[in-house]
Amino acid sequence: MTKITIFGVGLMGGSLALCFKGKPGLHVVGHSRSQASVDKYLKREVVDSATTSMREAAEGADFIFLCVPVGNLEEYLLELQTFDLKPGCIITDVGSTKGSVAETASRLDWKGAWFIGGHPMAGSERSGVEAASSHLYENAFYVLTPSEQVPQEIYGRLEELLRLTKAQIVRVDARQHDDIVGAISHLPHIIAVALVNQIAGYNREDSLYESLAAGGFRDITRIASSEPGIWRDILLNNRRVVLRLLKDWGLEMDRFAQMLEYEDGDGIENAFGSAREFRSRLPERRKGVLTSLYDVYVDVPDHPGIIGHIASILGDQRVNLSNIQIIESRADVPGILRLSFRNQADQDRAVELLKTHYPIHM
Ligand SMILES: NC(=O)C1=CN([C@@H]2O[C@H](COP(=O)(O)OP(=O)(O)OC[C@H]3O[C@@H](n4cnc5c(N)ncnc54)[C@H](O)[C@@H]3O)[C@@H](O)[C@H]2O)C=CC1
Numbered sequence: 001m002t003k004i005t006i007f008g009v010g011l012m013g014g015s016l017a018l019c020f021k022g023k024p025g026l027h028v029v030g031h032s033r034s035q036a037s038v039d040k041y042l043k044r045e046v047v048d049s050a051t052t053s054m055r056e057a058a059e060g061a062d063f064i065f066l067c068v069p070v071g072n073l074e075e076y077l078l079e080l081q082t083f084d085l086k087p088g089c090i091i092t093d094v095g096s097t098k099g100s101v102a103e104t105a106s107r108l109d110w111k112g113a114w115f116i117g118g119h120p121m122a123g124s125e126r127s128g129v130e131a132a133s134s135h136l137y138e139n140a141f142y143v144l145t146p147s148e149q150v151p152q153e154i155y156g157r158l159e160e161l162l163r164l165t166k167a168q169i170v171r172v173d174a175r176q177h178d179d180i181v182g183a184i185s186h187l188p189h190i191i192a193v194a195l196v197n198q199i200a201g202y203n204r205e206d207s208l209y210e211s212l213a214a215g216g217f218r219d220i221t222r223i224a225s226s227e228p229g230i231w232r233d234i235l236l237n238n239r240r241v242v243l244r245l246l247k248d249w250g251l252e253m254d255r256f257a258q259m260l261e262y263e264d265g266d267g268i269e270n271a272f273g274s275a276r277e278f279r280s281r282l283p284e285r286r287k288g289v290l291t292s293l294y295d296v297y298v299d300v301p302d303h304p305g306i307i308g309h310i311a312s313i314l315g316d317q318r319v320n321l322s323n324i325q326i327i328e329s330r331a332d333v334p335g336i337l338r339l340s341f342r343n344q345a346d347q348d349r350a351v352e353l354l355k356t357h358y359p360i361h362m
């Protein structure tokens with residue numbers, strides 16, 4: 001039996017547990033310091049067994065996943081290295097920042113065990129084991145940041161286990177990871193929170209703000225509902241990167257303020273134009289670039305009723321769609337629909353059923 005231990009069975013840890021539990025030869029152990037949480041993990045059947053003892057959870061494990069807040073990773077690593085870990089045991093984490101945990105791990109003596117930092121780049125504004133799902137990581141990127149000392153065989157073992165998440169594993173340098181994720185995730189979370197708080201201030205004077213702020217405002221500020229403690233830790237941990245990014249953000253805002261002050265219409269148009277252009281180039285994660293596992297792309301003419309038609313072709317044959325997204329919808333080109341399925345069988349069925357009606361790409 002391969003023993004997989006998960007410390008902190010919340011949104012991320014619980015989702016990993018659900019990817020591993022029930023697979024042949026795997027036994028998933030959950031750990032929490034609180035007995036009430038241990039009872040909850042067992043009642044919800046996200047793990048095979050659970051304990052409040054760190055030593056019992058860690059010793060004999062083949063894989064250890066640290067799924068606790070970023071601010072607690074160091075104390076968990078320090079405690080783990082005092083145990084008698086199984087030789088060849090792979091310790092990994094799911095923290096949203098990678099530089100400091102890699103640095104701490106590199107200072108410790110693992111006596112035959114190995115540390116490989118990890119960051120599944122999927123999640124949500126929700127938290128806790130109640131929000132966990134075995135589908136959370138499907139088609140997402142899963143970053144691993146091994147140091148140069150980690151043998152390829154050890155890295156390969158972790159990579160192989162993580163295939164069960166159906167994520168796409170990518171290897172990235174820890175510091176480079178923190179720079180990039182700071183820009184594409186940490187800065188946007190700050191902007192969303194600051195924007196909501198700015199509007200909340202106006203709303204205290206006039207509650208019409210709140211009434212009219214539905215729709216688009218809710219969409220672009222969804223991530224402002226993220227778990228405060230988790231984000232305190234992430235931002236403090238990556239503060240050097242985020243402070244630099246905030247300076248640049250300030251310059252971007254100043255540029256807009258200037259364009260408005262000088263009534264620079266061309267400048268505003270250019271800003272929107274170049275943003276639109278860059279955004280349209282962001283990868284849709286087609287096969288060949290980075291493959292989405294069970295996606296099907298359908299060229300569709302731009303007229304009403306197409307989505308309903310496709311949904312009913314699939315529904316009639318009981319093929320379950322997990323997601324549907326319009327990728328491109330312009331007057332001069334046919335639209336592209338991305339249909340996502342949960343497994344290969346549904347994807348294959350969908351291609352069979354749709355190809356007589358529409359051009360299909362994979
Ligand atoms: N929420 C998200 O979308 C993503 C989160 N992450 C990272 O995953 C890790 C876990 O985050 P989530 O699963 O979202 O959080 P969560 O709140 O759902 O789960 C955290 C787990 O850690 C446990 N825990 C242990 N010590 C704790 C302490 N001192 N304070 C609070 N909780 C403690 C909690 O009991 C809980 O089981 C964090 O390091 C976060 O940066 C990574 C990618 C996405």
Ligand SMILES: O=C(O)C(=O)Cc1ccc(O)cc1
Nearest residue numbers: 096121122123124125185223
């Ligand atoms: O909800 C969203 O869109 C997120 O941004 C989720 C998320 C949060 C933290 C991460 O480190 C990675 C992903």
